[in-house]
Amino acid sequence: MSEAYTFAYLDDATKRMIRRALLKALAVPGYQVPFASREMPMPYGWGTGGVQVTAACLTPEDTLKVIDQGADDTTNAVSIRRFFERTAGVAVSEHTAEASVIQTRHRIPEKPLSEGQILVYQVPIPEPLRFLEPRESETRKMHALEEYGLMHVKLYEDIARHGAIATSYAYPVRVEGRYVMDPSPIPKFDNPKLSNNPAIQLFGAGREQRIYALPPYTQVVSLDFEDHPFEPTKAEAACDLCGATESYLDEVIVDDAGGRMFCCSDTDFCASRRDAGHIGRLAPEVVA
């Protein structure tokens, strides 16, 4: 840990400001709380909102896990993890169960979370109504008055054009029957995990200066039509490394001849399954 930094980079006054916003967000689940987002030593779009929320939540005893699209070893995850190793000196882990704070970009870990864990989402655009109604003054009013018919217009357009609800990520949800919320661009496969989750879920949007939250065991319902119900989707395949059929899969192109493989997007989940002896179609043990 570098002595030149305050613990977890942000100064105490900033952390207090963010914690206040977090408490308010937890008190009104799904409501977007404005906060005075700071410049962070990374560009917007790289998780400045999530990093600020994580910094405000971290204590020296915490164990931090950072994932980017489920993976622990991609650029975004590695740089944010190293950032907190340097500025906070907290323990880090790649194992979901060991972490007390998990910062995530666009995935919820496959392994069910438990009470006491905090999941921090990086959010690019917190306003679910943004692309339907560009005026912020108007969308705030719509949230205040629960005028959410427009959200269904988007889903209607999906069905009219594609025959089914084609929205596959950032799928809008309704929290405790009140606020409509953008769950950040997680695949809709993860939407059911938002609901009734024992962990605290915090959402930080740095550029848009908004924080919102889901306290533990909050009811979260994905919007749909009666005759076109919500369906979580994933690739119709098994992981080629660990053989898992129930996890969310990435499709990877492996050569120039159209060869492709599927593997778990959650690297920790995949590795722990392989350690336990599960083997997929293209696992090194099989191919070698």
Added chain:
Amino acid sequence: MSGPLLEVVGLEKRYGARIGCTEVSFDLYPGEVLGIVGESGSGKSTLLGCLAGHLSADAGHILYKGRDTRAMAEPERRVLARTEWAFVHQNPRDGLRMGVSAGGNVGERLMAVGARHYGDIRATASDWLGRVEIDAGRIDDRPRAFSGGMQQRLQIARNLVTGPRLVMMDEPTGGLDVSVQARLLDLLRALVREMGLAVIIVTHDLAVARLLADRLMVMKDGRVIEAGLTDQVLDDPQAAYTQLLVSSVLQV
């Protein structure tokens, strides 16, 4: 219901020192069509904006079914605006969502009042497109792909789909050529009779007023200078300005 649907008493709207409209009072009964005519800048659109709640009036009362809409809380007024009222803009671009298909445009009000069954919404939208003479095969086209007349008819369908009681129209035939205007007016007249709508229609086209309106109000400089039955006002104008207005129309 025997009393008036809408009672307006001493309505005034000022833009700083200038008068938008002032001392406007009238009653509107269910099923009645009230025309508001006058030249540009006479306060017609201001008056309509105040009635619809788009502008906040400075004085007076607007009683809808006996309740003052000016004293209502905004949520309640917005619920009224999407269930019992409808507002047809002069420019269909102001009243339509241009990025959303025709079916979505018609369905929006349904979904806003809680319809959550795709098949039903689509059937209703398709039915309404038929009623405003738009081919049901174009239900998935964006309004951009429609002609001006079709856009205006789509806007009307979108507004009437929830079966409102009171429809406000701001120059619904403005910018359309005469044959399209005639068909639109025919359509409007039929819908008004069929659904028993109370309508306030703002226009500067006396022919439109003659065709649609039961009663007429003539406005000038923000004041109502003459009011009465349409035929009476147009055939026997009393105020000097109304006489000028009536005689300005080119007789073909």
